[in-house]
Amino acid sequence: MTSAPETRQRRRGQALETAIYDAVLAELAAVGYGRLTMEGVAARARTAKSSLYRRWNSLEDLVIAAVHHELPDVATVAETGDVREELLAALTLIADTLTGPIGPAVTSILGGMNQSPNLQAAARERIVAPRVRALQTVFERAAARGEIRAGAATPFVVQTGPAIVIHTCLVRGLELSTQDIEDIVDQVILPAVRPAS
Amino acid sequence: MTSAPETRQRRRGQALETAIYDAVLAELAAVGYGRLTMEGVAARARTAKSSLYRRWNSLEDLVIAAVHHELPDVATVAETGDVREELLAALTLIADTLTGPIGPAVTSILGGMNQSPNLQAAARERIVAPRVRALQTVFERAAARGEIRAGAATPFVVQTGPAIVIHTCLVRGLELSTQDIEDIVDQVILPAVRPAS
Amino acid sequence: MTSAPETRQRRRGQALETAIYDAVLAELAAVGYGRLTMEGVAARARTAKSSLYRRWNSLEDLVIAAVHHELPDVATVAETGDVREELLAALTLIADTLTGPIGPAVTSILGGMNQSPNLQAAARERIVAPRVRALQTVFERAAARGEIRAGAATPFVVQTGPAIVIHTCLVRGLELSTQDIEDIVDQVILPAVRPAS
Amino acid sequence: MTSAPETRQRRRGQALETAIYDAVLAELAAVGYGRLTMEGVAARARTAKSSLYRRWNSLEDLVIAAVHHELPDVATVAETGDVREELLAALTLIADTLTGPIGPAVTSILGGMNQSPNLQAAARERIVAPRVRALQTVFERAAARGEIRAGAATPFVVQTGPAIVIHTCLVRGLELSTQDIEDIVDQVILPAVRPAS
DNA sequence: CCTTAATCGAGACGGTACGTCGTGTCTTTAT
DNA sequence: ATAAAGACACGACGTACCGTCTCGATTAAGG
Numbered sequence: 001m002t003s004a005p006e007t008r009q010r011r012r013g014q015a016l017e018t019a020i021y022d023a024v025l026a027e028l029a030a031v032g033y034g035r036l037t038m039e040g041v042a043a044r045a046r047t048a049k050s051s052l053y054r055r056w057n058s059l060e061d062l063v064i065a066a067v068h069h070e071l072p073d074v075a076t077v078a079e080t081g082d083v084r085e086e087l088l089a090a091l092t093l094i095a096d097t098l099t100g101p102i103g104p105a106v107t108s109i110l111g112g113m114n115q116s117p118n119l120q121a122a123a124r125e126r127i128v129a130p131r132v133r134a135l136q137t138v139f140e141r142a143a144a145r146g147e148i149r150a151g152a153a154t155p156f157v158v159q160t161g162p163a164i165v166i167h168t169c170l171v172r173g174l175e176l177s178t179q180d181i182e183d184i185v186d187q188v189i190l191p192a193v194r195p196a197s
Numbered sequence: 198m199t200s201a202p203e204t205r206q207r208r209r210g211q212a213l214e215t216a217i218y219d220a221v222l223a224e225l226a227a228v229g230y231g232r233l234t235m236e237g238v239a240a241r242a243r244t245a246k247s248s249l250y251r252r253w254n255s256l257e258d259l260v261i262a263a264v265h266h267e268l269p270d271v272a273t274v275a276e277t278g279d280v281r282e283e284l285l286a287a288l289t290l291i292a293d294t295l296t297g298p299i300g301p302a303v304t305s306i307l308g309g310m311n312q313s314p315n316l317q318a319a320a321r322e323r324i325v326a327p328r329v330r331a332l333q334t335v336f337e338r339a340a341a342r343g344e345i346r347a348g349a350a351t352p353f354v355v356q357t358g359p360a361i362v363i364h365t366c367l368v369r370g371l372e373l374s375t376q377d378i379e380d381i382v383d384q385v386i387l388p389a390v391r392p393a394s
Numbered sequence: 395m396t397s398a399p400e401t402r403q404r405r406r407g408q409a410l411e412t413a414i415y416d417a418v419l420a421e422l423a424a425v426g427y428g429r430l431t432m433e434g435v436a437a438r439a440r441t442a443k444s445s446l447y448r449r450w451n452s453l454e455d456l457v458i459a460a461v462h463h464e465l466p467d468v469a470t471v472a473e474t475g476d477v478r479e480e481l482l483a484a485l486t487l488i489a490d491t492l493t494g495p496i497g498p499a500v501t502s503i504l505g506g507m508n509q510s511p512n513l514q515a516a517a518r519e520r521i522v523a524p525r526v527r528a529l530q531t532v533f534e535r536a537a538a539r540g541e542i543r544a545g546a547a548t549p550f551v552v553q554t555g556p557a558i559v560i561h562t563c564l565v566r567g568l569e570l571s572t573q574d575i576e577d578i579v580d581q582v583i584l585p586a587v588r589p590a591s
Numbered sequence: 592m593t594s595a596p597e598t599r600q601r602r603r604g605q606a607l608e609t610a611i612y613d614a615v616l617a618e619l620a621a622v623g624y625g626r627l628t629m630e631g632v633a634a635r636a637r638t639a640k641s642s643l644y645r646r647w648n649s650l651e652d653l654v655i656a657a658v659h660h661e662l663p664d665v666a667t668v669a670e671t672g673d674v675r676e677e678l679l680a681a682l683t684l685i686a687d688t689l690t691g692p693i694g695p696a697v698t699s700i701l702g703g704m705n706q707s708p709n710l711q712a713a714a715r716e717r718i719v720a721p722r723v724r725a726l727q728t729v730f731e732r733a734a735a736r737g738e739i740r741a742g743a744a745t746p747f748v749v750q751t752g753p754a755i756v757i758h759t760c761l762v763r764g765l766e767l768s769t770q771d772i773e774d775i776v777d778q779v780i781l782p783a784v785r786p787a788s
Numbered sequence: 789c790c791t792t793a794a795t796c797g798a799g800a801c802g803g804t805a806c807g808t809c810g811t812g813t814c815t816t817t818a819t
Numbered sequence: 820a821t822a823a824a825g826a827c828a829c830g831a832c833g834t835a836c837c838g839t840c841t842c843g844a845t846t847a848a849g850g
Contacts, residue, residue, distance in 0.1 A: 010796060010845055034313060039836055048797045053838070104311075111308040113368060120370050128368060154384050156361060156377075163364035164357060171310060171325060171363065172356070173317050180353075187351050191388045207814070207827060236805055245828045250807065404819065404822055428707060433810055442823045447812065498705075505702040507762060514764050522762060548778050550771075553763070554755060558747060560762065561754035565704060565719060567711050574747075581745050585782045601801060601840065630831055639802045644833065 011047075020045045020052065024066035025102060033108030036063070060112065060119045067105050068126050071097070077134050083142035083193075087185045090135040091161050095176045097131065098169045107170055132162055139193070148193035157192050164188065208244075217242045217249065221263035222299060230305030233260070257309065257316045264302050265323045268294065274331050280339035280390075284382045287332040288358050292373045294328065295366045304367055329359055336390070345390035354389050361385065405441075414439045414446065418460035419496060427502030430457070454503075454513045461499050462520045465491070471528050477536035477587075481579045484529040485555050489570045491525065492563045501564055526556055533587070542587035551586050558582065602638075611636045611643065615657035616693060624699030627654070651703065651710045658696050659717045662688065668725050674733035674784075678776045681726040682752050686767045688722065689760045698761055723753055730784070739784035748783050755779065 011019060023045035027036055038059055042049045056062040077089045097106055106127065113120040139153035164184050168174050208216060220242035224233055235256055239246045253259040274286045294303055303324065310317040336350035361381050365371050405413060417439035421430055432453055436443045450456040471483045491500055500521065507514040533547035558578050562568050602610060614636035618627055629650055633640045647653040668680045688697055697718065704711040730744035755775050759765050 012795065012846075016796080033311075037836060038838085046797085048799080049836095049838080050798090050840085051796060054795080107311045110368060111311045113308060113370075124368070124370070152384075154380065156381050156384055159364060159369070160357065160361060160385050163360040163368075164353060166364060166368065167356060167360035169311075171307060171321070171360075173310075173314075173321070183351065184353050187349075187353055188357050188385065188389050191391075192385050194388075209815075209826065213827085234805060235807085243828085245830095246807080247809085247829090248827065251826080406822070410822080427705075431810060432812085440823090442825080443812080444814085444824090445822065448821085453811095501705045504762060505705045507702060507764070518762070518764070546778075548774065550755060550775050550778055553758060554751065554779050556762075557754040557758035558751060560758060561750060565701060565715070565753075565757065566750070567704075567715070577745065578747050581743075581747055582751050582779065582783050585785075586779050588782075603800065603841075607801080628831060629833085633802095637802085639804095640833080641803085641835090642801065645800075 016045075016047065016051065017055070018069075020047065020055075020062075021066040021069045024062060025070065025105060028063075028102075028105045028108070033063070033104065033112070036108075038062075060109075061122075063105065063109060064119065064122050064126065067102055067109060070102050071127065077138055079141055081145065083138065083145075083147040084185060084190065086138040086142070087135075087161070087189060088181055090131075090138050091165060091181045091184065092178075093134060094131050094162055094165050095169075095181060097127070098165065099175065110166060110170060128162070132158065135161060142193075146195075149195045152193040157189070160192070161185075161189055213244065213248065214252070215266075217244065217252075217259075218263040218266045221259060222267065222302065225260075225299075225302050225305075230260070230301065230309075235259075255315075257306075257313060258319070260302060260306060261316070261319050261323060264299055264306060267299050268324070274335055276338055278342065280335065280342075280344040281382060281387065283335040283339070284332075284358070284386060285378055287328075287335050288362060288378045288381065289375075290331060291328050291359055291362050292366075292378060294324070295362065296372065300366075307363060307367060325359070329355065332358060339390075343392075346392045349390040354386070357389070358382075358386055410441065410445065411449070412463075414441065414449075414456075415460040415463045418456060419464060419499060422457075422496075422499045422502070426498065427457070427505075430502075432456075455516070457499065457503060458513065458516045458520065461496060461503060464496050465521065471532055473535055475539065477532065477539075477541040478579060478584065480532040480536070481529075481555070481583060482575055484525075484532050485559060485575045485578065486572075487528060488525050488556055488559050489563075489575060491521070492559065493569065504560060504564060522556070526552065529555060536587075540589075543589045546587040551583070554586070555579075555583055607638065607642065608646070609660075611638065611646075611653075612657040612660045615653060616661065616696065619654075619693075619696050619699075624654070624695065624703075629653075649709075651700075651707060652713070654696060654700060655710070655713050655717060658693055658700060661693050662718070668729055670732055672736065674729065674736075674738045675776060675781065677729040677733070678726075678752070678780060679772055681722075681729050682756060682772045682775065683769075684725060685722050685753055685756050686760075686772060688718070689756065690766060694760075701757060701761060719753070723749065726752060733784075737786075740786045743784040748780070751783070752776075752780055 020041065023041050024036075027040050027044050031040065036059065038049055038052055041062070042052055052062060056065060077086050077093065080086055080089075097103070109119065109123045109127065113123050136153075136158055139148065139158060142148045143150055143153060161184060165176060165181075168176055168180070217238065220238050221233075224237050224241050228237065233256065235246055235249055238259070239249055249259060253262060274283050274290065277283055277286075294300070306316065306320050306324065310320055333350075333355055336345065336355060339345045340347055340350060358381060362373060362378075365373055365377070414435065417435050418430075421434050421438050425434065430453065432443055432446055435456070436446055446456060450459060471480050471487065474480055474483075491497070503513065503517045503521065507517055530547075530552055533542065533552060536542045537544055537547060555578060559570060559575075562570055562574070611632065614632050615627075618631050618635050622631065627650060629640055629643055632653070633643055643653060647656060668677050668684065671677055671680075688694070700710065700714045700718065704714055727744075727749055730739065730749060733739045734741055734744060752775060756767060756772075759767055759771070
C-alpha cells in the first residue's frame with residue numbers, strides 16, 4: 001500500500017533560510033507590513049517559530065534581512081560623462097527600490113525606522129546608504145569633470161533627490177513616473193549645482 | 198479635613214476628550230509610539246476602552262486626533278516682503294512640528310502613513326497639508342512680488358523643503374538646527390526659483 | 395411634504411410595563427435565558443435601560459415578574475371525586491407550565507434558582523408553591539373521602555409528582571406525554587397512598 | 592535561606608490541569624457559580640486564559656471537567672441482599688454528590704443544564720448517568736432475588752429517587768438528612784415495587 | 789557504520805493587548 | 820415627573836501573537 005508522502009524533506013541551514021525569506025516577502029505582499037507576524041511567517045514557511053527566533057531577534061530584524069537578501073547587492077551608476085543622465089540613473093535606482101516587487105517591504109521599513117533605533121541604523125546602513133553613495137559618486141565625478149560647481153554638492157544637496165523621491169512615495173502616496181524624475185533633476189537638483197554662467 | 202474624594206466627577210464630552218488627549222501625549226512620552234496601546238491610554242486617562250472606541254476607530258485615529266488637537270490651529274507665515282525670510286519661517290514651522298514636544302508623535306504618524314490608507318489620508322490632510330499650504334503661499338506671494346521666477350514654484354519645488362526636513366528627521370535621524378534650515382533654503386530652494394540675473 | 399411620523403406615542407405606567415413583559419418573553423423565545431440581557435430587552439421594547447432598572451433591581455427580578463404576569467392567576471383542580479383523575483389534572487397543570495408557551499422561561503428560572511437566594515425564594519413562592527398547593531389539596535380531599543390512607547400524603551409523597559415532572563423536563567430533557575403522566579400517577583404516586591387492601 | 596524562587600517551574604499537561612481544577616473549585620467556593628469567570632480561574636491558577644481555552648470551549652465545560660475530576664470515579668453499591676439497604680446506599684451516593692464539598696458546583700451544573708444542550712448532554716452522561724445506573728443495578732439485583740415485583744422498576748420508578756433528591760436540594764433548597772432518605776425509600780420507592788403480599 | 793550532537797517541527801506555556809458586549813449609574817432632552 | 824436616549828466607568832469575554840520553553844524526530848558529521 002502506498003501511503004501519501006507525508007514526510008516532506010526537512011530543511012536546514014541555507015535552504016531553510018531562503019524559504020523563510022520567501023515566506024516573509026509573500027506574507028508582506030499578502031497582508032502588508034502592518035499585519036505581518038512571526039506566527040504568519042512561520043506558518044507560511046511551514047517551519048517553527050523557534051527556527052525564526054534562533055536566527056533573528058525580532059520581526060524587524062527578520063524583515064531587514066529578507067529585504068537585504070532580495071535587493072541587488074551593488075547599486076552603482078555607470079559613468080557616462082553627462083551629469084544629468086547619471087543623476088536620472090541614480091534616482092531611478094532609488095525609485096525602483098521603492099516601487100519594485102519588494103517596494104512595499106522597503107517602504108514599510110522606512111516608515112518604521114523612527115520606531116526603533118536598531119531598525120533605523122540597520123535600514124540606513126544596508127538599504128539607504130548604498131544608494132545614496134551611488135548618487136554621491138555621481139556628484140563627485142561631475143565635479144571632477146567640471147560639470148558642476150565645486151563644493152555645490154553639499155550634504156543637503158546630495159540628500160535632496162532621495163528626500164523628494166521618498167517623500168513623494170511615502171508621505172504623498174504617489175507613484176513616480178520617468179517624467180517626474182526628470183522634473184526633480186531639472187527643476188531642483190541641477191539648479192543647485194549648475195556652475196555660474 | 199474633608200473626606201477623600203472617592204467620587205471623582207464623571208467626565209463627559211469635551212472635558213473627557215481633552216483628558217484623553219493629554220493621556221495620549223503623556224503615554225507617548227512615557228513608552229513611545231511603538232508601545233502605545235489603547236489599554237495604556239485608557240488606564241492613564243482613568244477612563245474605559247469603550248469610551249475610546251466610541252470616538253476613534255483605532256489607535257492611529259486617536260493619535261492623529263490628539264496630535265491635531267495639540268498643534269497650533271493655523272499655520273501661517275506673515276508676509277515680510279523678503280522671500281528668504283519667509284521661506285525660513287515656513288520651514289521652521291515644519292521643523293518645529295517634528296522636533297517640538299509632540300515631535301515623536303508626529304514622526305510616528307508620518308512613519309506609519311504607508312501602513313494604512315486611512316492614516317495616510319488623515320495625516321496628509323490634517324497635519325501635512327496646512328503646513329505645505331503656508332509654504333505654497335510664500336512662493337505665490339514672492340512670485341507676485343517678482344522676487345522669484347514666475348512658474349518656478351512647481352509642485353516638486355514646493356515639496357522640496359518639507360521633503361528634506363522630514364527626510365532628515367525621519368530617515369537620517371538628525372536634529373535640524375537653524376543653520377541647517379538656512380542651508381536648505383540657500384543651497385537648494387532659492388537656486389531653484391531665483392530669477393535669471 | 396410631511397415627514398414620516400417618527401414620534402411614536404410615548405408610553406408610561408401600565409402600558410409600558412406590559413410592553414416590557416412582552417419583550418422579555420419574546421427575547422426569551424428568541425435567544426434563550428442564557429443570552430437574555432437587559433440591553434436586549436430594552437432594545438426590543440424600544441425603551442431605555444433606566445426604565446427597566448427603575449422598576450426591577452435585576453434581570454432575574456424582571457424575568458420573574460414577566461413570567462408571573464403571564465401565568466394563569468389561579469391554579470386549581472376541580473373536585474371530581476376520583477383521586478386518580480384529580481392527580482392527573484394537577485400534574486398536567488404543572489407539566490403544562492413547563493411545556494407551554496412560556497415553558498422555556500419557567501425552566502430557565504427553575505434552573506437558575508440555586509444561583510441566587512432571592513430568585514429561589516421568589517420563584518418558589520410565586521410559581522412553584524401555588525401549583526404544589528393544588529396538588530396538596532387533591533390529596534387532602536382524597537384523604538377526607540377515604541380514597542387514600544390517612545397520613546400517606548407526607549411531604550415527600552406530595553412533592554414526588556412535581557419532582558418527577560421537573561426532573562424529566564429539566565435534567566433528562568424529555569417531553570412529557572399524557573401517557574407519561576398517567577404512568578407517573580399509576581406507577582409511583584398511587585402505590586404510595588393506596589389504602590391497604 | 593535559599594533565594595526567592597522567582598522562576599516558578601512552568602507547569603504542563605497533567606500538573607497544570609490539576610492546578611486548574613483546584614482553582615475552579617476554590618473560585619467556586621469563594622465567589623459562587625454566578626460570579627465564576629474564566630478570568631478569575633486563570634488568575635487564581637496563575638496561568639493564562641489561553642491555557643484554559645485550549646482545553647475547554649467554555650466555562651461550563653471547564654466546570655464539568657473540574658467536577659468530574661473531583662467526583663469518585665466509580666459509583667457502585669455493594670450487594671447486601673437487602674433492597675432497602677441498597678436503595679439507601681444508592682440514594683445517599685446521589686445526595687452526597689449534591690451536598691458534599693463540591694455540591695455547589697454540581698447543583699450549579701444541574702441548574703444550568705437547560706441553558707445549553709452541550710452542558711446538558713455532558714452533565715447527564717458524566718455526572719447523572721453513572722449514579723442512576725448504580726440505582727438501576729440495585730433494582731435489577733433485587734428483582735433477580737425476587738425482593739421486588741418483576742417489571743416494577745419502570746423508568747419513572749428508577750428516576751423517582753434521583754428526582755426527589757435533586758428536587759429537594761435544587762428547587763426547595765433544603766438539606767437532606769439520613770432520615771429524609773429513609774423516608775423517601777420507605778414512603779415512595781418501596782411501595783412502588785413491593786411484591787403483592 | 790553507527791553513534792552523537794545539532795537543529796528542526798510542532799506546539800504548550802505565561803503573558804499582553806485586542807476590540808466587543810453587557811452592566812448599573814448618571815445626565816440630558818423632550819415630552 | 821418621567822420616558823427615551825445614550826455616555827460613562829467597569830469587568831469579562833474569546834482571540835491573536837508574543838517570546839520562551841520542552842519534546843520527540845530527523846539529519847549531518849565524527850569516531
